[in-house]
């Protein structure tokens with residue numbers, strides 16, 4: 001089993017508030033890792049460290065190592081623009097650009113400028129197919145992304161991320177704003193995606209974590225309480241707090 | 252079920268508010284009406300074809316000549332040249348403030364911009380005449396004492412804060428989630444600004460542009476002081492020109508007889524000015540309506 005990302009002794013601070021404490025975790029390639037834990041425990045903060053999105057928040061600081069392809073992501077010298085091309089992120093609320101559907105998919109491709117213009121139609125189709133949105137939008141690619149439903153918008157955001165050919169996809173509660181049908185579509189999609197990508201997904205739904213993930217990490221108050229194979233964690237949790245949380249007795 | 256109460260106070264307040272609203276409507280109607288009234292009389296005496304097609308404006312000369320095109324071209328020259336200052340610099344400042352500046356820098360710069368916006372236009376007028384013009388003349392000796400360029404630069408500086416602040420508002424109104432989405436795809440700050448935020452805020456930015464151009468067209472003090480009094484079709488930035496507003500100020504300062512033909516030229520030029528500004532505003536409305544994105 002290949003380890004894609006190795007997190008060691010990760011601490012994270014918002015100003016003087018320490019939001020993550022000494023996190024150690026191995027993210028396996030072509031597997032889905034679910035992050036669970038009560039609200040405010042640091043799940044979003046953790047995935048923001050992986051693609052350095054915390055750079056956008058003033059007065060934040062991280063130390064430790066997040067090893068990825070021979071570099072420490074947290075290093076000052078890391079090229080965050082390159083990094084974010086390799087590590088995509090899908091947000092809790094769908095956030096398409098106020099542009100057409102095809103422009104949304106092509107946005108990053110055009111910016112990065114490493115693809116031939118004549119490949120654009122196939123990039124659009126492939127990305128939308130992988131995000132299982134193609135059939136619903138193929139006849140209206142030039143319409144505004146805002147004309148789509150919430151679930152469709154979220155899949156468009158996934159397609160937009162896939163178009164940049166990332167290695168890793170981070171997802172922060174990607175289905176929390178969606179109805180059960182749209183949710184199950186995205187869950188099915190994840191099973192397809194993990195063949196090619198490594199996925200880290202934050203979820204508030206125990207059922208979802210159990211259904212879709214291979215590994216699960218349980219966070220509590222900025223600490224990683226337990227990490228392991230999902231099957232094991234949900235059948236035989238090692239820590240009492242994990243057990244309380246996944247059985248719904250927590251808080 | 253109780254009987255419906257009649258709220259007398261509410262009705263009174265409603266009437267008063269309606270009265271206030273009608274005052275502004277009535278004023279507008281009155282202004283338009285008086286402009287039209289005098290214009291119609293004017294065009295009884297002067298052919299409308301002469302007015303709009305001949306290129307000599309000399310209403311107080313003997314014999315007079317009423318070709319308004321030199322005034323329109325003077326006005327457009329000021330509008331175009333000042334836009335070349337206010338639009339790029341204003342948009343640039345807005346992009347800087349909204350996308351690049353730290354909150355500290357923003358707190359420092361915004362009040363300065365607002366200060367700039369509060370300077371009375373007469374100050375800009377003398378600034379143009381006593382500072383910008385001499386400066387231009389050291390580099391371009393052929394520059395006349397009164398010239399379009401100097402006035403345009405001052406008008407541009409005067410309208411810059413409006414472009415900056417309205418465009419910045421429009422850009423700040425683009426939800427942060429969209430910004431984050433762009434950064435997460437590996438965009439640089441400049442790419443996010445120019446390819447995501449500016450297009451997303453396009454309707455607000457465009458309307459700030461139109462407003463700035465409207466202001467430039469209507470600006471009076473600066474052009475009256477610094478641009479000269481020579482109606483000219485030459486479109487020469489370094490030469491003296493006259494704008495529609497500049498002409499109207501001039502007439503107000505001179506002693507012309509009420510009811511005379513010279514007197515009516517003020518109204519007819521005012522009418523042209525009004526129509527041009529009205530068209531600008533309609534264009535702005537169209538742009539906004541077509542490009543408005545509603546962010547949930």
Ligand SMILES: Nc1ncnc2c1ncn2[C@@H]1O[C@H](COP(=O)(O)OP(=O)(O)OP(=O)(O)O)[C@@H](O)[C@H]1O
Nearest residue numbers: 014017019037038039040041042043044045046057
């Ligand atoms: N921008 C910020 N500035 C300061 N503190 C923050 C900021 N963002 C998050 N925090 C704090 O960091 C801690 C972890 O927040 P985080 O958003 O990572 O939690 P989460 O596990 O994702 O919660 P949720 O399930 O509600 O999304 C919380 O105590 C939160 O208040």
Ligand SMILES: [Mg+2]
Nearest residue numbers: 043044045172
């Ligand atoms: Mg969160």
